[in-house]
Amino acid sequence: MKNQASMKIFSLNSNQPLAQKIADSIGCTLGECSVRTFSDGEIQMNIEESIRGDHVYVIQSTSYPVNDHLMELLIMIDALKRASAKTINVVLPYFGYARQDRTAKPREPITAKLVANMLEKAGATRLLTLDLHAVQLQGFFDIPVDNLFTMPLLAHFFLGKYEAEEVVVVSPKNSGVKRARELADYLDAELAIVDQQYHGEDGKNDYVIGEVSGKVCILIDDMINSGRTLAIAADVLQKAGAKTIVAAASHGLFSKGSKEIIENSAISSIIVTDSISGIQEKEIANVSVITCSVLMGEAMKRIHENRPMSPLFKLQ
Amino acid sequence: MKNQASMKIFSLNSNQPLAQKIADSIGCTLGECSVRTFSDGEIQMNIEESIRGDHVYVIQSTSYPVNDHLMELLIMIDALKRASAKTINVVLPYFGYARQDRTAKPREPITAKLVANMLEKAGATRLLTLDLHAVQLQGFFDIPVDNLFTMPLLAHFFLGKYEAEEVVVVSPKNSGVKRARELADYLDAELAIVDQQYHGEDGKNDYVIGEVSGKVCILIDDMINSGRTLAIAADVLQKAGAKTIVAAASHGLFSKGSKEIIENSAISSIIVTDSISGIQEKEIANVSVITCSVLMGEAMKRIHENRPMSPLFKLQ
Amino acid sequence: MKNQASMKIFSLNSNQPLAQKIADSIGCTLGECSVRTFSDGEIQMNIEESIRGDHVYVIQSTSYPVNDHLMELLIMIDALKRASAKTINVVLPYFGYARQDRTAKPREPITAKLVANMLEKAGATRLLTLDLHAVQLQGFFDIPVDNLFTMPLLAHFFLGKYEAEEVVVVSPKNSGVKRARELADYLDAELAIVDQQYHGEDGKNDYVIGEVSGKVCILIDDMINSGRTLAIAADVLQKAGAKTIVAAASHGLFSKGSKEIIENSAISSIIVTDSISGIQEKEIANVSVITCSVLMGEAMKRIHENRPMSPLFKLQ
Amino acid sequence: MKNQASMKIFSLNSNQPLAQKIADSIGCTLGECSVRTFSDGEIQMNIEESIRGDHVYVIQSTSYPVNDHLMELLIMIDALKRASAKTINVVLPYFGYARQDRTAKPREPITAKLVANMLEKAGATRLLTLDLHAVQLQGFFDIPVDNLFTMPLLAHFFLGKYEAEEVVVVSPKNSGVKRARELADYLDAELAIVDQQYHGEDGKNDYVIGEVSGKVCILIDDMINSGRTLAIAADVLQKAGAKTIVAAASHGLFSKGSKEIIENSAISSIIVTDSISGIQEKEIANVSVITCSVLMGEAMKRIHENRPMSPLFKLQ
Amino acid sequence: MKNQASMKIFSLNSNQPLAQKIADSIGCTLGECSVRTFSDGEIQMNIEESIRGDHVYVIQSTSYPVNDHLMELLIMIDALKRASAKTINVVLPYFGYARQDRTAKPREPITAKLVANMLEKAGATRLLTLDLHAVQLQGFFDIPVDNLFTMPLLAHFFLGKYEAEEVVVVSPKNSGVKRARELADYLDAELAIVDQQYHGEDGKNDYVIGEVSGKVCILIDDMINSGRTLAIAADVLQKAGAKTIVAAASHGLFSKGSKEIIENSAISSIIVTDSISGIQEKEIANVSVITCSVLMGEAMKRIHENRPMSPLFKLQ
């Protein structure tokens, strides 16, 4: 008779601390596998235990270096498929290339769709991810996609910290107002938007729409890369009389040069999740980290046990 | 020897006036085809001329009744494929079901992706469309998609009508700020946003972010269905002291009841394109229509002649 | 551990009375879901309970209005796929567009194949259907198709009603002789065919092949749409001296105008199944209905329990 | 610059005389290729001339030995695809396995669909065929299928041979009445059907429906395999007083034993096309052959020149 | 509730003795199915027991007559898919057409890939095979492929038969050195290669590379077809002073004429497995057979029970 199909969780190289925390939160151990690089740069995958007929979960953030991390993931999926995994559940706390989700100019690729196609073609049977840059990315897939939200985590962090009336939630750019509205709903606060105009890349024509004078401004975005968008917005808010400026984002990329930009900005503190590793090591003075591991672990358990995901979309 | 592949344009039932205008702008005639309905409601397709080896363009807006119009289109594509069309270019001035582009709640479909899959599976080899509800919908397809923008047409309509300083472009809801920013760029104007809060479906808590007092407010959206979103926003703007309120949108659905809502609103005039037919027949007092036919016809010619589309994205 | 995969049955809008009867015959309740229509005519699907990992059965006849009912079904399949149903079993008591199964004239679609492709592409993993217009439609699919037959039900209805020697089974047209032969086998009767000639649409040249004088003629067809085919055949039989004329069919479409045609015909009574709803409401004097619910319910149970279907193909 | 795409016609092993006649009717030569068999029975394909960028037509009837002829065809398609043919047009005068088009009993394959899938997967881009066993087989494909009819050829053969009133067209079995009706229309004749009952494999209960006494009976079927169906029907007709019995069919398989059955039957003469080779060699006394080569050649020319196929469906 | 999914093993016609031995080694019976041939050469498949929801294993070597055996297999897969098998595991002890794995000359097919595509498209969900001609053939598939090795079986046969120092393992041609190295490793022996030069099909320029004088030479190849390659190599070895010449191969095709070639060669004995049937019946004097049934049966059990395959790759 067939052996019972087990849940097996593997972590690739991009975010092993998070993977370990997720495994701990579920109460299981990470599977044995290693990813080495040959002298010519090619990736060598070693899965050290049988996964025949098992439900396999592979945790990998396709963050920097994105191409290496993506290929690691695709190669792992190929190996799992050929080694007869029953299902291959890709867990992507951070989905690289997500911003390339449309052809903004003629002859541009839609790299996010390319990545989606690669994952499906390689053999992924399900995707679990966190706060996609655009929710429409779900529709890039024909396999089930569970897109978790960090907003309840971030809102929980701010709740009780300030009086509702002294807070205004601010979108640092035109395209993120809906996200800001969600946080504002949790905090019962009003909105403002920093209008980052296109004809003025230096930001000197930027201005704030809405009332921020004397207020605690919470800037909210989905990801922080160089920090420049937030820094410019903070500058605009400061000029407009903001009392305190803090920021929150799901994904902290903190690419090269971001430490300086952020530490020199008007932002007093930033909160991000651990969807991308290496943030602490960068020692950016005003950045702190909350974990998304319990949320993701709970989602993986619910997937494995065929229980509904809906309770995870609410403030805990 | 193979006969030279010709360009053949067919119109289905949803918007024949626009199709005729497009054909006129290209300087060709519409192909002979008819779509009948059997007594049991099934669609019968008749293509009355040979299209073997031709480049075929099928014009259809999947507007109300959306399911019939969509099935007409899919059946036509199947017929063209089996009748050996060389390429099947679907021209969708309005893409129905575009708003169902994500799972907003658990166990929701992504119907826009379903529609994309149906079009590709039926045999479409290219899509030409107009002002997609979300630009990410391009990535729902693996065939080339040319998404034209109505913004240059709408901007052209407003240019010179008002002094730049007396105008403010207003997004009637949180999620359309980027679109408003584009129009504001054309008109050199500032922005405002009507914050339609979720916990107040009656709209009585809504308020405007930004300065509108004494201004000409141009509300901009991608589509007008019942008109309720615009009417509420106009009410908020009026209370905030707006001088004049006008509105613009790419697609005028004007579903049942919209005539009353719009005529009773604070909006003095509305401009839409003819991407959806039947607007004039509805005789809504303050609605006027500009045509997208020249833009679409020019795009079809460029596709057929392998010339770049980029010039069409600028103000003419 | 994975929850046990359950059987969940949902009914869409086309034939809820039959779906309820099927559920009753299986001894389970219908799942909670609702299908609404937005003001612009787009369908909104709501599945009100978790179906993660379950074996889902969706009951829908793609009868009038066929395009709406088909889109309901496709959207439901998309929703189920994304919500992680383990298998998606489409139950189609009546398969709309089945007659468009070949290109009878140049440049015709094969809409039945289009529908098959749409169902598979959307995510259906199995089809259960009833008395397909042509058995070859099974081959339009690459997923398993179980095609049940109504003939045992109809034969059971007639058995014992008449002496074998006084009965003749009549095909009302050239193409249905095989079906008539099957019923004749059950009733131990001879055959006759009404030859509806092509060059005479008024039917005045039609004649019967075979002996019907003084006989009870049972006309048999797979579906009744306007009733015209049966009415003409009955007229021919009456002229040829038939004693009594009754009719039977699997699917009663009874489109507009059929009531008058049928009530004015020489047919004394008609028997159909409830594969399509709304027959009773039409109050056609001489039509009665037998249910296919027990047959379909038994088939669904056998599918779910991995038991063979073959016993269902025999007279009960 | 690209060389002009040429038309190249190749013949495989099953019916080289027909292929040669088709090439002659088009006025071109057959391409150089050879098909050998290794000592272990594997097929070796040699295409002796470049076909890069060409429109290639491969003529092959998948008649006895069907598996070898089918594999020859699939291997040829693979070779053409990899050698960069622009289009691969499969010309199948006889489509083997066409009768296995449904699951007549539980757990039967639908081999005709399997064959269709194999042809498409191997790389065929179009199919040209002749008088498919069931027209629904077109829908087994998603590539364009042109299904030519032999009926005009067969009707042309009989026209003027007999007075209309002395002829009756007879279907030798229940399922072929529609085909008989078509021939009857051409000849302005009435119909009869031999009812070959299922519960009597010896045929002794078979009888004729319709008037045949003193008539010239033309039995019509799509293919003749062992000849048994026709021989039994002829016997029934003879007993019912038929004056003369002739037969016609599109495809003459004439499998082992058929010579004896046919020569000993009541059929005075049989006409078939040359869709399958080797008929003459079998020297069956009363069988003669008309060629389908001009019809097929004309169809291939029309495909190559993008001209409509419809004129070929009428009596020449 | 779903019935428990069982393991069901079927044998087609090519190697029933091996299939029976495999079933015996597993301790189960072969499923009831029969494969008949119609009078026109078409294959008719009969699966005599329900396999709904079962894990089905189909044993078939695609040896001579390869096209018939391959079509049998494809038709069986189609039947199993439509009859709702849960998984379809193809067991191919010998993979016909494996040597056609590249385009050695322009415009050649890659028939091995064609076969792989056919198997996958028909519905195979897994492949178990034995000593593929080239290991790269695994990559022709996207389903899991378990490729067992006969080398431990063959090595076990030779171990202890000779002193290590008196043995040299010889590759009979340039391309099989890696295989020879593997056997040499097991036997702790040195290597030699017979260099069969291309410009000399008569073999008279062939020579041996390495020391064979006075040694027991074990020629090793993956398959023996006509035996000519081995016979020529043996001749070269004999001239170079070899003491004894024996040979081993996984697959014994022994095509027509091989008996004479082999019996007249310098080879004293040959060992092959029973992956292909009919070897004993050919009564070649110096050929003996060892069974691969226990190895294959054990692999099938491990697949069914989700246990790792790795222990099977070692000397037992």
Next chain:
Amino acid sequence: MKNQASMKIFSLNSNQPLAQKIADSIGCTLGECSVRTFSDGEIQMNIEESIRGDHVYVIQSTSYPVNDHLMELLIMIDALKRASAKTINVVLPYFGYARQDRTAKPREPITAKLVANMLEKAGATRLLTLDLHAVQLQGFFDIPVDNLFTMPLLAHFFLGKYEAEEVVVVSPKNSGVKRARELADYLDAELAIVDQQYHGEDGKNDYVIGEVSGKVCILIDDMINSGRTLAIAADVLQKAGAKTIVAAASHGLFSKGSKEIIENSAISSIIVTDSISGIQEKEIANVSVITCSVLMGEAMKRIHENRPMSPLFKLQ
């Protein structure tokens, strides 16, 4: 009318000198495109000219850093597909991950097949490559693959340099004997093999099979990575009395550390092609480079002009 489809050649980042040489040999210019990297490591593609309806050739070696170069290529293909290229011809002078072409150990990926699948899924319509590690890799694709050989180039380099009788061609390992045989045929030389045994990674048990004493030994391999394989073989040859040891390979990877290994080896000179860039910059004393640009350019012209490739497989 459609503009004539042109040939457009683009080079990505991995080997621009070779791309330039290829363009020069064809007599055309490289298309305008640029590949930048965002601050977070994501690739940004810019195609600076219209390619609508054109035949596009993209030159890229997937050499170190392989993952970045591969993703560049896939993203470019996606961009070309969406920008309506008529055909997308991938030119891969070096195919990275080619050695991962089988599962050597349990649970290994077949990364070469993964790469093939990615290229096809992204939209490549043809592949042109050079001396694939295993010729079977052609069969990993279902699009046409033209695999050019460097052997005529390398043979041409050696012809006339030495007397035939003083040369022996040596395979540095067991698996490359066929390649050595090909070079030996060109040079009319004999073969030898260095038997690199598995149970001795230090190579101290390695020995040469064949006669090399006093000979000029030409080691031949398909690629040189660290150089270790060649260095060990050279050592063995030197001990066996070789007079001179030279080496040739198609692809010079020369990964980190190779300079030292090679310069310290017994090899007096190495010849490779410029399929991979950066060799000169590494300044390895005894390595020289011949260009494959003319060969590849000629192949691209033949593809574009639909002329046969076969003349390129012979010594020029």
